[in-house]
Each structure stands twice: as C-alpha cells, then as structure tokens.
Amino acid sequence: MRRTLNIYLVIHIVYKVSSPDGDYLVIYRANGNFRAFNYLMEILHIFDRLDLFHLYDLIRDQFSEVTLEGFELILWGDLKIMMESSTEGNEQSDFWSDQQDWKIVTWRLYESCGVCILEFEDGIVIHMLVERRYPLSKDLLQRMLNLGLEVERESSVAIDLIRFIKQQINEE
Known part of the structure; x- marks a missing residue:
C-alpha cells in the first residue's frame, strides 16, 4: 500500500533549487525529510488530495510577489488551471x-x-x-x-x- 507524505501537516518550507540537471521545487518537512520535483505529475503518486490543496496555497502565497519563469510558471499554471478553472x-x-x-x-x-x-x-x-x-x-x-x-x-x-x-x- 502506498503512503502519502501528508505535507499539509508537516511542511516546513518550499523553495526552488537550480542544478545542472535542471530546476526543482524542494519541499522540506519539519522532520528534516525533503522531496524534489519539477512537474506536477511527479507528485501525484505521493500526494493525497489535501496535500495538493496545501501545495496550491503555499505556491500561491510564496510566489505571489515574484515574477515566475520556467518550471515555476508551468507548475503554477498547472495548479491554477486545476484549482481555479470552472x-x-x-x-x-x-x-x-x-x-x-x-x-x-x-x-x-x-x-x-x-x-x-x-x-x-x-x-x-x-x-x-x-x-x-x-x-x-x-x-x-x-x-x-x-x-x-x-x-x-x-x-x-x-x-x-x-x-x-x-x-x-x-x-x-
């Protein structure tokens, strides 16, 4: 049985990391564990529904005053269409x-x-x-x-x- 991270309870910080392999969003949990990803589809295997809503809120709040580009813009666009389109x-x-x-x-x-x-x-x-x-x-x-x-x-x-x-x- 697959376990989810339930980040809505333990998330500590979300930030962008650039590496030679590309850019990633890193989610640090309060217990020190972290997970890096660069596409929304990658996290659907490990997140549950509440995790997605919490991630949306965090990204919206954290990136609201920043000009987004690259993968951040794609991730935000994916989340925005999923959560706000009707x-x-x-x-x-x-x-x-x-x-x-x-x-x-x-x-x-x-x-x-x-x-x-x-x-x-x-x-x-x-x-x-x-x-x-x-x-x-x-x-x-x-x-x-x-x-x-x-x-x-x-x-x-x-x-x-x-x-x-x-x-x-x-x-x-």
Missing part, C-alpha cells in the same frame, strides 16, 4: 479554446489525490480534479470516453468519473 466565470477561456484540435494520447486517473490527467500529442498536459466541471466540449468528452480511462485498479472513483463525464455529455 464552467462559471472562467477567466482562462483562451486556454480552453480550440478543443477540436486537441489530440488526446492518454486520460489517466490518480485516485489517491482525486486528479485525472489529459495528455495531448503536442505535449500539453491538463490536470483536473475529478469532481469539478471544466469547460470541456461535448466532442472532447466523447473522445475521452472513446480513448478510455487508465486506472491503477477498478474503483468507485473511476466509475463515478465516467458517469460524471457521461452526464455532462447528455446535458449538452
């Missing part, structure tokens, strides 16, 4: 345009943190909370279903997500 009052409408051109490669569920991921042929990756509605077109939702959801094991979360997608298609 069908009502969407400020990021440009991001969601041209869905007819999106070529999905994988649709994957990370059950421990309640996130599903769409990966596209051009390298774009979208992280979405399973219970939240995003401004996805009926056509894209249908293509997701046709592709099939990749899961580690069959679960009620996966079945509920598929039902949720089917319900959205039928509502339009």
Whole structure:
C-alpha cells in the first residue's frame, strides 16, 4: 500500500533549487525529510488530495510577489488551471479554446489525490480534479470516453468519473 507524505501537516518550507540537471521545487518537512520535483505529475503518486490543496496555497502565497519563469510558471499554471478553472466565470477561456484540435494520447486517473490527467500529442498536459466541471466540449468528452480511462485498479472513483463525464455529455 502506498503512503502519502501528508505535507499539509508537516511542511516546513518550499523553495526552488537550480542544478545542472535542471530546476526543482524542494519541499522540506519539519522532520528534516525533503522531496524534489519539477512537474506536477511527479507528485501525484505521493500526494493525497489535501496535500495538493496545501501545495496550491503555499505556491500561491510564496510566489505571489515574484515574477515566475520556467518550471515555476508551468507548475503554477498547472495548479491554477486545476484549482481555479470552472464552467462559471472562467477567466482562462483562451486556454480552453480550440478543443477540436486537441489530440488526446492518454486520460489517466490518480485516485489517491482525486486528479485525472489529459495528455495531448503536442505535449500539453491538463490536470483536473475529478469532481469539478471544466469547460470541456461535448466532442472532447466523447473522445475521452472513446480513448478510455487508465486506472491503477477498478474503483468507485473511476466509475463515478465516467458517469460524471457521461452526464455532462447528455446535458449538452
């Protein structure tokens, strides 16, 4: 059974480190342990849902007065779209345009943190909370279903997500 870090209880500091291999965000826990990563997808295996919300709050607060670039900007963009995008009052409408051109490669569920991921042929990756509605077109939702959801094991979360997608298609 996989354990999560539950950083929302023990996080001490988050900061950026540059190395010859690239830039990383390092999360130090109060007990001295740390974890480095440079993409949101890397942490979905070890974080639970509360960890993600806490990470979002920390990054928003810590980087609010800093000009972001490189991987920090990508990480913030991924978190912002995941946490703030919705069908009502969407400020990021440009991001969601041209869905007819999106070529999905994988649709994957990370059950421990309640996130599903769409990966596209051009390298774009979208992280979405399973219970939240995003401004996805009926056509894209249908293509997701046709592709099939990749899961580690069959679960009620996966079945509920598929039902949720089917319900959205039928509502339009």
